[in-house]
Amino acid sequence: MPAGSLALLTQGAMVSLLLAAGAIAGGTLLAILLAAMAFSRLAAVRVVYRVYVYIVRGTPLLVLALILFYAMPALDLRTGPYIAGTLVLIIYTGALFAEVFRGGVLAIPRPQWESARSLGLPPLAMFRKIVVPLVTRYTLPSYVNVCVMTVKASSVLSIISVWELTLAAREIIERTFAVFTILGLAAAFYFVMCFGIDRLGRRLERHLALRGFAGVRA
Amino acid sequence: MIAIRGLQKSFGALRVLYGIDLDIADGEVVALIGRSGCGKTTLLRCINFLEEYEAGEICLDGEPLWYRRGADGGRRRVPEAEARRMRQQMGIVFQQYNLFPHMTVLDNVVLGPRFSQAVSAPEAEALGRRLLARVGLEGKMSAYPAQLSGGQQQRVAIARALAMRPKVLLFDEITSALDPELVGEVEDVIRSLLSDRIMMVLVTHAVGFAREIAHRIAYIADGAIAELGTPSEVLDRPKDPGLKEFLRRVRS
Amino acid sequence: MNMGPVRQVLVAVVVALLLAFSLPAAAQEKSRMDVVLERGKLIVVTLTTVPPFAFTDEKGQLVGFDIDIARLVATALFKDPNKVEFVSVTAEGRWPAIESGRADMGVGGTTTYPDRAIRVAFTRPFIDSGISVLVGKKSGIKSIKDLDQDKYTIANLNNPQMADRAKRFFPKTKVLTFDTPAAQFLAVKSGRANALQIDTPSAEYWAAHNTDEMEVLPGLLGASQNNGIFLRTGDFKWWLWLDTAVAEMRTGSWYPQYSEIYHKWFGKNPPPQKFYIQQ
């Protein structure tokens, strides 16, 4: 195995994890905003949501990344590749998370809404005490799924000069041509990261289920 | 006191309520009976504005609810905040209990007072404990709905409605989803409420129970009140042929 | 068939076109050179997978002939070879990086071609680089003419110049197109292809590192090519300075530094400074 590869790949994995974490955090916040738009009373706002999700889910991230990244300076956003890379991922995962949250809200059975309404709960309390707890439980499995996808999707950012695990592997391969060992190692890193997220999600799910939730899974 | 005048309601083309007039005095218990699909549940849900209605007026202690005369004289829904304040004066208990699965029994009961009526935490908790004791569930405070029987969950739902200190309680066939042996414990709780002299409207199939606790019974058929009177008038000396047929089948 | 998706497609196309038209039309009032001098640092876009021009060593550092040339340019501007930041991209990412202003100039084994010069400007070449053919020793191909048979396959990179050359020099040979040099090399190693074409210095680098399996066929595919620095078009001041810098490297006051870098990466001296001065 070529010298120094393990160190480089570990560094690359850290960067990928950081990018994914930023994208997941940003994407979740954006998704909450987007999901709110999806349920807004104004038809125009809902259409904007549908078009946004339609375009982001309809085009490969690779294509999206290139168009957004090189259009950004034109909009004079002086950002380094890492910030721009995270922004691109946030725009991408934001749409995926929004669809997950929307599904979660729709999964709340009508009677639950009615009992909440019958108590005359104000919107903020409705959101904090009923919508958020229920949606988190309903959407946890698909939420974890999107997190795993985000980690793997970050590999596309190498096209816009973001150095992360995949680019690290490709650079070593270009130099040493030890393709399968390096690709295998990179895949192992991805497996550890993604499988870890999956286990974390499972444990969180069991923890929430223990606290008495026997609701329907979205 | 609740006054309902000329209440009309339809689901798209299907007319469900053809003009209901009904007055419920303070402390009075009224039972609504009738074949399934006659509109009794819809009437109940209109009172609590879980269903909109096209015409008619509902007043609680003289205050018109849910709709207001707009500037142009047209009928306009009251703002959301107004509607919420009105709903806090009414408690409703559903056939399927509908407790919040992710909250303990106590949290379910305390939720309304704490967040709709801004009651302080200690005070709300004390109220919650007292009500749960009253429905015989003081031992289940920190349990989750999924761990309770249907009867127990329905009693918690009653406590939750009571916690709002409502002027009227609406019961939507609350015992028909329960196994027979659990119905008694829920009916006991309602009997205990009679002493509170709180207005109650029950939609029910349990004609016997209705006779026992209702001051008046309304027999609803095809979206209108076919017969209204004291239990003995309506149940022992029914005049409406449909009511007679209904009672014969219910008693057999 | 509900019309939902069709209506959406129309909306999507409109949004995409709007995005296209909002693209860089920044006025050209200030030369990029002033921007660079003010900033105090040079930003260079480059590939990172083209040894020996630009690639990463064991410690992950970006090294190579083109990288050292870029550092030489930085030394001229700021008297410090480290006042340079590299932006790494894959092949097709080079042009938007320049057009969008994300980088001041670009290097990385980038050959000058007329159709490319429409979008980006090129300085004169800082290295002549012919295109060679690398073959597997077991393939029995001894010359470019041998290769021109339909039983052989060649692995190209995904640019049109390679496709044109293949048609010109060995029309009968079957062609595979890859997006990275490593994939080309791997195609030959795995037997998917019998040969590959790449810049001569890269071919020699690979042959040197795989002497038992690979060898470079004698002769070049067509004339020698020009690898130069590329920058945004229409910026005369910046282009003139860069072009002068390159001229100084090859034939002027920087020849010593240039030949030192050249010798470091290619193990031999660069072409003579002046045609009339022998080494």
Place this chain on the structure above:
Amino acid sequence: MSFTRWVAIYGPTYATALVWTAITALAAACGAIVWGCLLLLIRLSGGRWGARAVDGYVQLFRNTPVLLPIYLIYFAFPLIGLPWPAVVCGTLALILQNGAYVSEILRGSVNAIDRVQFDAARSIGLAPWSTFQKIVLPQVLVYSIPALGNQIVLLLKDTSLLSAISITELTMQAKLLTEQTGAAYEAFIVVAVLYLLLVSGTEVAFRVTHRAVRWL
């Protein structure tokens, strides 16, 4: 050169690439669904070992990028005597990975089937294979149509990775045109719109099939 002029000149060159993307996507989609059903069968009938093996398979492909199998099949298989053409290798890699996702989707739908039906099938003496084929599979596939639709859209977008092994599909064509003309925006915006059309077509196809099911 304005955007529309660029599209007018270079647009038609996308035709062959569009066909390549569509063919590989279609073949991979059908393969992935069939492979997903087989994995489901192995999970249901293979006992504890069957279920564990399929779980391992699914976890492996769910948690690694699809580029590795693409590279492995294309570059390593010739060394062991299987020099399949690039399209076959690429499609096979997509099938192996997306089959894992399909089997997970189908497994979710199996839970949606009422347990009583299994007793009913057994009570009329149906053998396990015909129970699976006649009772389980039809319902599971129909319940899964919406989720399968989403997965096939993801698969369609993953075909862009096949440019790594010399298949000139849409994304590779955009890269070629970017190299050739330096017009990255134009090349990739056209490709984005083409993918949008392919994705819309896939979604409509799945919606129509879902609605065409009479017994639903």
